[in-house]
Amino acid sequence: MSTQQTISKHLDKSVIWLFVIVFLISASVFAYRYKNYKTCEDVAFTVKAKEFRVGELIKFTDNTDQAANWEWDFGDSTDVKTNKEVLHIFNKEGEYKVRLLVNNICQDEKTVTIKEKLFIIDSTKLPVFNVKSSIVVGETLNVEDKTNNASTWEWRFGETTRVNSVEKRASYVYKTPGLKTISLVVNGDVKHTTTKQINVLPIEKKEERISEITGTNRRLGDGIKARPLGYEDKDKEKTKDEPSDKPKVVPFIGDSQFISKLELVSNNKLDANAFKEYFCGDINKNIIVNGKNTSFLIFCEKIKNKKLRIKDITIYREKGSNCINTVTISQNKILGIF
Structure with a gap:
């Protein structure tokens, strides 16, 4: 047998053994992964908290069947947590997308809305x-x-x-x-x-007292002239036209128009003086915002350059004058106020 034929037979056997070894390794890996494979068709987790506010402890629990490992991403740039049940605190208000990765394959996501920290007046x-x-x-x-x-x-x-x-x-x-x-x-x-x-x-007007009445003596009937036909007493007409002591009526402003003006205040296009006539000149009256007392003037200052979203508004007016006494406002929380 020639040397060339011997080398060819030797190479053919080496290639065959190589394929056999690769096949056995692949089969072993597949068998291991198959044995340890965990399904996660329905990823589900729950979120519980006393209050969803800044600084409050929030509990996250995974309820996925056959879950073996977990990766919690809270969307606030904090470290990933790897337990089935975890506790987390958010340090800023806003909306956060919380993602859970189960068994390195399946994923679920929920949006958690965190409100500002509850402010207690000292x-x-x-x-x-x-x-x-x-x-x-x-x-x-x-x-x-x-x-x-x-x-x-x-x-x-x-x-x-x-x-x-x-x-x-x-x-x-x-x-x-x-x-x-x-x-x-x-x-x-x-x-x-x-x-x-x-x-x-207002400043009281002083009435001048009449100390003495002077005049000329006249006989009864002197200087009295007969009225011509068709004469009308103009003084009586004036008396009819004179207004009675009724309260001053200010322009009426509806809820939607009131909210539109507040939005212009928040965009720095108007200020509190735009409401002066509706408050009968006193724009510093007390109002209630989200259950808290403040003045209308301070409220207008606080909402400047803020995104204003009013849910509900009730305007209380004086009967007969339309003058606004107070306002109750329900709005989405704005950073730093109310």
Whole structure:
């Protein structure tokens, strides 16, 4: 037998053995994977929490049959967790897509909405000041803050949207009558704002007393002239046309138009003064937003440059005048407020 034929036979056997070895290895791997394979046709997990808010503990539990391993991704850039049941805390409000990967194959996803942290008013942080019940237009109102550890002040006296004073002791002269709301913010903490009301009275007009009546003596009937035919008493006509003492009627604004104007305020296209006529001049009246008391003026300041979504609104008016007394608003939570 020649040398070339011997080499060919040897190579043929080597190739055959190589194929046999590869086949056995592949079969072993397949058998191992088949033995350890876990199905996960219906991936399902539950989410439970006392409240879905920032800082609250939330429990995630997988209920998938034949699940062997898990990978939880909470959508907030935190580390992946690998247990069947995990606890998680979200540090910011918003919507998060929580993904669960089971057995490295099957996946389920749920959206979890986290609300802002529930704010509890600390009464010890509320500004302290006193104000008298009434004052007359043109008189000087003096107020003083008595809050402990206060270093900055923002006084608003209810006639404009601007801050009227930034001193501990403030003075103000009202130019228009009406019920005004005074608000004070100290140390920049707008969540702890104290508001008080003062009734601004109009200036009383002094009546001149008649000390003496002088005149000439006339005989009865002197100077009296007969009225011509067709004469009408113009003074009587004026009396008929004169308005009675009825309350001043302000323009009526509907709920949808009110919301549209608030959206323009949130987009910085209007300010609280756009509502002045509807509030009979007092845009600093108390309103209720998501169950919390605030003033309309402060509410307009807070919603500027924020995405406003009002769910419901109720406007309470004075009978006969359309003057708005107060408003209750239900809205989606906005970052940093209410």
